[in-house]
Amino acid sequence: MKTVPEVSRVLRYPGSAIQVEGPARDVEWVVQFLGPSFSSRIMGEAHWRVRMVRDQTAFEKRLRAGPDPRARRRPCFFLDTRTETLPLWRGPRGATAVFDRDHGGFAFVRKQGSEVEILCPERNHISRLAFMRIVREHALSRLMSRPGLLLHASALVMEGRSALVIGEKRSGKTSLMLHSLWQGNGDPSSSGGPARYLANDRLWLSFRNGAPTARSFPTIASLRLSSLGLFPGIAAKLEKSTWVPTLTLQESRLRSAPVAQPWNGRKYTLSPVQLCRLLGVEASAAAPVGIILFPRVTGKRGRIRITPMHSLEAEAALWRGLFRAGTPQKAGGLFSARGYPRRIDREATSHGIRELVGQVPCYSVELGLGAYSDRGWLNRLQARMAR
Template sequence: MTTAVRIAPAIPAAPAHALVVSDRPPVTSWSLRYFTPWWTATAAEDETPPDTRPPTVDARVDADQTAAVTQLSTADGYTEDTYAGARTLVHRSPGGSVFASQPAQRLAYHVSPDGRRAAVFGQETEPVALAAARLARELVRAQLLREGWVLLHASAVVREGRALLTVGAKGAGKSTVALTLARQGWDLLANDRVFARPDKSGDVQLLPWPAAAALGFGLLDGLGLYDTVRALVLSGEQLHPTQHPQVSRALSAGDRAPQWNEKRNKELKCQFFPDQLVSWLGCTLTTHATAAAVLHPCVSAGPIAPEAEEAAELRASDFFSAATEDRYPDLFRLAAGARPDPASVRERLATLPRRSVALGHHAQANADALARLADTLLKAG
């Protein structure tokens, strides 16, 4: 039996949608679970004629198709890139079709010349389900970019529809700010990425980017959540499969020390499904908001967060583009023709109250300082 899930952002101002179709119910169930907390996801029988479908991902567990498309991906003139952290081989045919494969994951992809039809093939259900959800998200992203939305490197928490955006490079403290305030009653809109677009009134509207949330041991421990997460894992509950095995072993052993990769240049973190932010960590998620203020954090060596200072405006590097996208480059050319305008978002956000703040290593001091600062910024906005 073929099953399908339709996904879309949860507000009419973002008319983008995609369909995930599979003959394996666990594949579509994965997308239903993955997108529901932040977007709209609806299970449906796939009765729509192919020529009238929305942009569609056809996901199949099929060893023969995987081998056939993998062979096409290595035709003369193929290139190598990294997509979702995995080595990816890509061949673009003269007719415009894209064939790609990820050998380590035993996955293969075929995308039509118009970018509206994508197929993913694999040999196991879980990798296919994960890849299909990513592709569906890419199809929606492409439509949003064409509608003028941009993707901002930021976390966001919301109170009464008004959002505090937290921007900064990796390690600046975006997740710390978001989770700390979410534990104090703010709604969580985004952990690391957020769509943004100015509206006719001059406000900047925000939408979430559904994704696994990466949270380090130090943050979980500081928020008093490490023991909760460990107990759930020991009881047999599963975190997101992209979590590094080293993190899983340390968590099972009760090791609270931050985990690092072999080069010690990247912290390895727990990876949570979006719904686990609610059921495990006690957060409340929300589907959209209007930007009201901007916070620029950094991590201080001291134990106490000092007073906040006036912050600089956003930089080009605070937006994801073809040049700065680090995990999901548009290898499949789904966003061809899109011309998003980060400058207009930067200009609007520059008019909002904004502060910089250094976060110390004392969780309660951070929480107290952030609560005061967030309230002040929202009132000023």
């Protein structure tokens, strides 16, 4: 087996300090995927450790060991509508072992949950997703013990303040973000000012010194073919790209021919940093909240119409925009921090929503059939944020 250099980094997110170790390129990918909202340091104190090991022989040996004889499963990942479970496996003595078949890796949890080792084949880039998800899951569990709101939202930053775009699936949330960022940077025919990327699907909102601040919680960016049809400039650039979400920017550049392909024939997937390169924008880690937008696709003639929302209407929309809204709030699982809350404090959440609506203007945004040919949208948005 060829020896590859290993490196170590400490990743920090509010409430978390996680040491990640492994082959240099794998650690570089995790740092790049989770940044800049997860800051990276070469050294520092950490309360949790995750190490990736690439060993084909050990992986195949563990695979032959077989699953738990009672076919038990362990809850592992806190998703929006369910908790994802993984099958228990026959593992090393003193470790709880699970097998992530989709991402080609075993995870061994040791030392009362404070240390995780991920065992993967030697050449399988998708295993990096298992690495990243475990790091992110632990950070999420610690985050949910802190005061704040975890929201389904895309977001951009202009002049140091963020515009949050909150909505359910098919509400136009991602398309409005793409339109705003493309107008603000990538579209040569637009006069909009510079905009920065903050989040594409999920963000953490806290009240720093009483003022609401949004921080990205990184996820894979999914661009449906139906959405890309609205942005021919973005689609043309994507079709010529060599981006694969499990590769770093440098690894992608080494590919000689376009390889980006729609997953399952329906959507492209990108890492957050690849999405930024696609749109020609820089990324922000966090920013004070300046405005909240709730989009709705009308299916009728017209462009973009923005109208103020009543506070009660905005509060109800924010409840619907919460991560895992309407489902039982249970503990996370194998990779969660010890002391993870059994239930989310609804009273504290309600207070946070009222506080947010009381401080930040909220608007309904109607997206007509001509919404994405509206060249003046970004200027109008900036004017609203400047009030």
